[in-house]
Amino acid sequence: MAKHLTAEQLSAQAAAHGAHNYHPLPVVISQAEGSWVTDVEGRRYLDLLAAYSAVNFGHRHPRLVAAAQRQLERVTLVSRAFDHDQFGPFCAELAALAGLDMVLPMNTGAEGVETAIKTARKWGYEVKGVPEDEAVIIVFDGNFHGRTITIVSFSTDPDARGSYGPYTPGFRILPYGDADALAAAMDDRVVGVLVEPIQGEAGVVVPPPGFLRRLRELCTEYGALMIADEIQSGLGRTGTTFACEHEEVVPDMYILGKALGGGIVPISAVVSSSEVLGVFKPGQHGSTFGGNPLACAVAREVIAMLNTGEFQERSAKLGAHLHDRLNAMPASVVREVRGRGLWAGVEFTELGGREVSERLMAAGVLAKDTHGTTIRLAPPLVISQDDLDWALDQFESVTR
Ligand SMILES: *Cc1c(COP(=O)(O)O)cnc(C)c1O
8 A cells, every 4th residue: 555645745746747737726636426526635525617527427426337337347448440249339329319320439529529620621522522631620719629739720729729830720710609700701612610509618608599500501501511519518518418409400510528438438429420420431530449348338328317318407407596596696796607507607807717716615615717717617417406505605605
């Protein structure tokens, strides 16, 4: 047994040997269950970040832990050189959940986005007939789609993008939520429009009503693929399975990740049609761990849980309560509350997001600032109303 280190020693070790690409709150977690985490000193905190929505079903949900344990006893990795008995069912069940018919699994969200970009370009050249190397993908101001070189090439956040050039060309950046700008930017070289139905990292920004519907229509009109990055907004977070449902829109491609792995394993996927994903032939794309048996088994349990509708309903019902309480906070403290379901971006008039998250931590609640004066609240969808109310009491008292 390693000797027991204090929280301070563990933090110092992390800072000495872990690269400083994050600025974590000074808490060192050693256990978690449901909506609660416990630090190495035995203090409990209510988790209102839920790992950026990767823990939508709470920490260590018994159904998900059981699915993982069953699979650990059978087979965990075979590579895609062979089929395994979780792969076909996973693809079929995820496609059915999305109302589409083909799935390409990867591991992280960024890989899912890269896969969607590759798909759209290949489809653009081979099906739509765009001249070689001239494909354009439209993206939006304030986007967050991951951290690879290609993805940060079209980021508008200087921290995310700076010093990583030379950048990947082929992207057109438009104002988020501006349907007229989109209409003006569409042409026959546009192969796809990549959109977050709600922008999470930007501070839970909801586009104006009708934007997604108009985007869908424009994609259809110009023969471009509507690509919805639902890595954070999807899988129950907004009160529906997909955030696109709020505008009754079905994209040509969903990109999923985060909660798809139940907070246990990384798994992402592009979900689309066989006409679109059919552009891939053997050897043209892949991943050693993508679609592995352990990840597929956990994701199948996630899909089965979503098929009950219980989590979407909780998110809608508790989310309405969350937004009611946040909207009742004084205008002198809160400038704006945005979001849907159990997902809120709270923008303060003066308080800094970091300062609020530090005060919340001292009060036993974990949350994370996004940009400057905004804090994001995304509790696990399993949270009880009592716990949610208690957390909101703390939130009100530390911002008073
Ligand atoms: C988190 C996120 C990603 C990237 O996922 P990773 O697993 O961190 O690579 C992409 N898009 C959106 C909308 C996200 O929230």
